[in-house]
Amino acid sequence: MNSKIDRRIKYTQMVLKESLIKLMKEKPITSITIKEVCELADINRSTFYSHYKDLYDLLHQIEDGIIEDMNETLSAYNYTKNEEAIQMTEKLLEYLVKNRESCQTLFSEHGNPTFQKKVMSLAHRHSLKSLMADRKNLPYNAEYLSLYIVNGSIHLVQHWLKNGLKESPKEIAEILISLANKGLSSLQH
The missing domain is CATH 1.10.10 (Arc Repressor Mutant, subunit A)
Structure with missing residues (x-):
């Protein structure tokens, strides 16, 4: 029963x-x-x-579930290994694809900016862990670099979601990690 x-x-x-x-x-x-x-x-x-209680309570429960799932995914990987960083990012992107309708809406102009900030904060915390593990090679303050990477990554993912997911999660993950590791010079062949 x-x-x-x-x-x-x-x-x-x-x-x-x-x-x-x-x-x-x-x-x-x-x-x-x-x-x-x-x-x-x-x-x-x-x-x-x-x-x-109200619509905002419902919305917050949706958002909290997504944040929790993303945090679990991010926590399962070793940030110091490039292959694992790509796998972690790919898993996150696959999650977004699997929950496409919710994620597209929550990351759109009708989405809650607070949720988007929570996602950015979560990504920033995990990005900082990765950068701190590789701190000896950083010419900049890790926090500033992490903020720059996370903001650019969020906007790239928003664009990818909005424009129909033309690239695979793996392709987007490779672009994101490459940009995070080496900047624009990594895209020039």
């Missing part, structure tokens, strides 16, 4: 999340009502309120 209830709860939360994301593709959360989300999800408002 308990597993049946758990499945129903998971299903309800899933359709509410999907409905919010679908609506956010068209307009910002400030223009979306709980009524719209519930109608799209085919769920009544009292059911919505049994799971979430």
